[in-house]
Amino acid sequence: MTLSRRTLLKTIAAGGAAGAAAAIALPAGAVSAEAPPPVPPDARGLLYDSTLCIGCQTCTVACQRANRMPSEKSVKVINGAPYLFPTDINADCRTVIKLYEKGDRWAFMKMQCMQCLEPSCTKACMLGSMQKRQYGIVTWDPVRCTGCRYCQIACPYEVPKFQWDSPVPMIVKCDLCLARKDGKTGSACAEVCPREAVIAGPREELLATARRRMAASPRKYNPKIFGEHDGGGNQSMLLAPAGVEFTDLGLPALGDVPPSRLAMNIQHTTYKGFIAPAVLYVAAAVAVFRNMRAERKADAAQGGNEEDRP
Amino acid sequence: MNAHARPVGGKIVTPFFLVLLALAATAGVLVGYRLFTGVGSITALTDQYSWGIWKPINVVTFTGIGAGAYGVGLLTYILNNGKYHPLIRPAVLVGAIGYSLGGASVMIDLGRWWGSVFLLYPPWYNFSSILLEVALCVLTYVGVLWVEVTPAILDRWSADGSSRLKRFAARLQPRLQAALPFVIALAMLLPTMHQSSLGSLYLMAPTKEYPLWFTGWLPFLFLTSCLTMGFGSVSAVDILAGSVMPGRYRTNMALLGGIARVAGWVSLFYVAFRFADLAISGRIGYAFQRSYQVPFFWAEIALFTTSGLLFLSRRARTDRGRLFTAAILALLAGAIYRVDTYLVAFDGGPGARYFPSVGEILVTVGLGALGVAAFLLIVKKLPIFAVGETRP
Numbered sequence: 001m002t003l004s005r006r007t008l009l010k011t012i013a014a015g016g017a018a019g020a021a022a023a024i025a026l027p028a029g030a031v032s033a034e035a036p037p038p039v040p041p042d043a044r045g046l047l048y049d050s051t052l053c054i055g056c057q058t059c060t061v062a063c064q065r066a067n068r069m070p071s072e073k074s075v076k077v078i079n080g081a082p083y084l085f086p087t088d089i090n091a092d093c094r095t096v097i098k099l100y101e102k103g104d105r106w107a108f109m110k111m112q113c114m115q116c117l118e119p120s121c122t123k124a125c126m127l128g129s130m131q132k133r134q135y136g137i138v139t140w141d142p143v144r145c146t147g148c149r150y151c152q153i154a155c156p157y158e159v160p161k162f163q164w165d166s167p168v169p170m171i172v173k174c175d176l177c178l179a180r181k182d183g184k185t186g187s188a189c190a191e192v193c194p195r196e197a198v199i200a201g202p203r204e205e206l207l208a209t210a211r212r213r214m215a216a217s218p219r220k221y222n223p224k225i226f227g228e229h230d231g232g233g234n235q236s237m238l239l240a241p242a243g244v245e246f247t248d249l250g251l252p253a254l255g256d257v258p259p260s261r262l263a264m265n266i267q268h269t270t271y272k273g274f275i276a277p278a279v280l281y282v283a284a285a286v287a288v289f290r291n292m293r294a295e296r297k298a299d300a301a302q303g304g305n306e307e308d309r310p
Numbered sequence: 311m312n313a314h315a316r317p318v319g320g321k322i323v324t325p326f327f328l329v330l331l332a333l334a335a336t337a338g339v340l341v342g343y344r345l346f347t348g349v350g351s352i353t354a355l356t357d358q359y360s361w362g363i364w365k366p367i368n369v370v371t372f373t374g375i376g377a378g379a380y381g382v383g384l385l386t387y388i389l390n391n392g393k394y395h396p397l398i399r400p401a402v403l404v405g406a407i408g409y410s411l412g413g414a415s416v417m418i419d420l421g422r423w424w425g426s427v428f429l430l431y432p433p434w435y436n437f438s439s440i441l442l443e444v445a446l447c448v449l450t451y452v453g454v455l456w457v458e459v460t461p462a463i464l465d466r467w468s469a470d471g472s473s474r475l476k477r478f479a480a481r482l483q484p485r486l487q488a489a490l491p492f493v494i495a496l497a498m499l500l501p502t503m504h505q506s507s508l509g510s511l512y513l514m515a516p517t518k519e520y521p522l523w524f525t526g527w528l529p530f531l532f533l534t535s536c537l538t539m540g541f542g543s544v545s546a547v548d549i550l551a552g553s554v555m556p557g558r559y560r561t562n563m564a565l566l567g568g569i570a571r572v573a574g575w576v577s578l579f580y581v582a583f584r585f586a587d588l589a590i591s592g593r594i595g596y597a598f599q600r601s602y603q604v605p606f607f608w609a610e611i612a613l614f615t616t617s618g619l620l621f622l623s624r625r626a627r628t629d630r631g632r633l634f635t636a637a638i639l640a641l642l643a644g645a646i647y648r649v650d651t652y653l654v655a656f657d658g659g660p661g662a663r664y665f666p667s668v669g670e671i672l673v674t675v676g677l678g679a680l681g682v683a684a685f686l687l688i689v690k691k692l693p694i695f696a697v698g699e700t701r702p
């Protein structure tokens with residue numbers, strides 16, 4: 001193939017520009033912006049106080065009733081005793097109380113969606129089925145859901161659950177009882193709790209209550225409010241007894257930056273304004289065009305493409 | 311350019327072909343059953359492991375094999391090494407088939423597959439979603455690949471179609487020729503985007519990925535390894551073609567030697583980069599811990615290293631068997647890296663376990679068989695390979 005030196009140089013330059021665009025985009029993305037996510041003005045959530053919880057699971061039952069979900073039918077044997085409640089949240093159960101033991105310490109833990117301020121699930125969802133909607137509550141829209149289950153991969157708390165045995169599966173998770181099916185409003189779990197171990201309300205009020213309780217008996221509590229800043233902050237938050245770490249309760253150690261930030265920074269920097277892809281495309285088109293033309297000329301000059309014959 | 315490509319011809323329905331169809335039909339039955347009973351009925355998937363082998367093997371590995379079109383395209387069109395032209399048509403066909411199967415797997419795996427029609431409805435696009443980018447890129451690229459296959463169809467029509475088809479082909483050919491640079495440029499851009507994003511997907515789960523695999527360079531490593539896989543698949547296909555059609559198709563060792571050099575260096579670069587990244591970010595210690603993930607890491611490194619060294623060895627450039635081994639090892643290396651990132655490194659939580667079910671494996675095998683069958687059918691009917699005239 002005959003190829004003028006000029007064309008070759010230009011081609012290399014074009015390819016180089018494209019490569020450079022991609023190369024600059026990537027490492028720059030690794031620098032993370034640490035600004036905390038905004039709190040929706042009407043943000044509501046739950047506050048669960050492990051020191052008050054007696055593990056009665058009334059909330060679990062109330063949640064299933066309020067949202068018309070089938071209750072657990074299988075009796076399990078746990079530590080030699082029959083046990084009727086689900087052991088974890090699942091597609092039929094949006095909240096459950098778990099008992100964590102470590103050495104001689106133990107604590108209850110209420111599992112449900114944390115209503116993150118910057119949720120990984122909403123970032124993952126292709127068509128915005130999972131979205132922060134009214135009261136900043138993360139809700140699931142069946143029409144926009146493709147059942148890809150990327151929200152399950154992304155959620156650091158393993159909250160969204162999928163109906164594996166349904167041909168028309170739904171994603172099930174706590175929506176703070178936004179769509180209660182028994183005609184009432186408000187969070188059913190908070191409504192029935194006999195000890196105010198779980199209460200519902202605007203995020204600011206929940207934080208104030210948490211601080212008040214901690215100030216009243218500081219020796220009783222782990223000084224941290226889980227969800228105030230963790231993973232960028234949540235709308236549903238937790239208090240643990242003194243001496244019990246939140247990681248002992250099965251919660252991930254997220255730090256204060258939303259767990260999706262790294263991915264978002266890399267992705268958004270790479271695709272910022274679609275500039276890098278556009279540059280890459282133009283560079284590729286120019287290179288291809290030139291190379292094909294050069295090749296055609298070469299072929300014509302040789303009266304055929306003898307060289308290409310394998 | 312591909313003036314010498316000819317249909318391979320020969321009988322289509324061979325015993326081997328029937329076996330492939332039977333495997334594909336089994337997968338078809340399972341998929342039909344799944345439509346009425348839900349994803350859980352034929353898979354071992356759980357809420358903890360909600361993506362199983364269908365993602366890293368069917369989608370990410372099939373498209374990795376299909377990335378030969380991307381790899382050879384880069385060499386040919388961008389780096390202007392026109393001598394690789396004879397390899398392009400087979401590579402593009404493998405790509406079109408591999409990507410179509412990948413797309414089909416996604417549809418089978420989607421719990422609410424009908425919801426994917428809204429992928430055509432931009433107002434709902436969530437531009438934060440890496441999966442959306444992957445989905446749109448892959449869908450478009452499937453189209454682009456089949457457009458790249460059309461010159462072969464038009465060639466066939468203008469050679470021995472009816473006079474109507476001949477006229478149609480004659481009208482379309484120059485237009486296609488004019489549009490081709492833009493299509494090819496798209497065929498270079500889209501894989502760059504989605505092959506890297508297939509790695510980015512797991513950037514979203516920093517707390518669940520084993521540190522040996524979790525790195526901001528995931529997209530780059532996926533892109534790099536898709537090239538080695540692509541070069542591997544192109545070489546393997548060309549060598550296989552040469553051995554099943556002795557006397558009619560000569561494996562072009564000179565061309566493959568050139569590709570092997572590139573593939574070898576890219577493989578070794580991958581290994582070096584992987585270690586540099588681990589060392590710089592201070593995660594290298596994990597490679598020497600006792601944990602079930604660690605052997606997978608070393609297997610991955612061993613495969614990339616051996617395939618890289620084999621590709622570069624002088625003998626591989628003359629010895630078909632050796633080059634074939636290198637190519638297969640390169641495919642395995644890329645495949646294991648993908649399975650590692652998607653499954654081995656993924657921690658679904660305490661007590662969570664996943665091993666693919668028989669149903670999942672049968673669907674994967676069936677789709678692979680369907681791909682091979684489609685490839686055989688098409689190369690026998692369309693001018694894909696530059697084969698000699700003599701019929702065996």
Ligand code: SF4
Nearest residue numbers: 113114116119121155
């Ligand atoms: S806890 Fe999980 S499901 Fe709930 S908002 Fe956060 S990321 Fe989404």
Ligand code: SF4
Nearest residue numbers: 125145146148149151
């Ligand atoms: S399963 Fe549905 S809600 Fe979850 S990420 Fe996929 S499309 Fe969104």
Ligand code: SF4
Nearest residue numbers: 063095174176177189
């Ligand atoms: S707020 Fe409602 S949906 Fe959420 S855990 Fe409580 S009862 Fe269940």
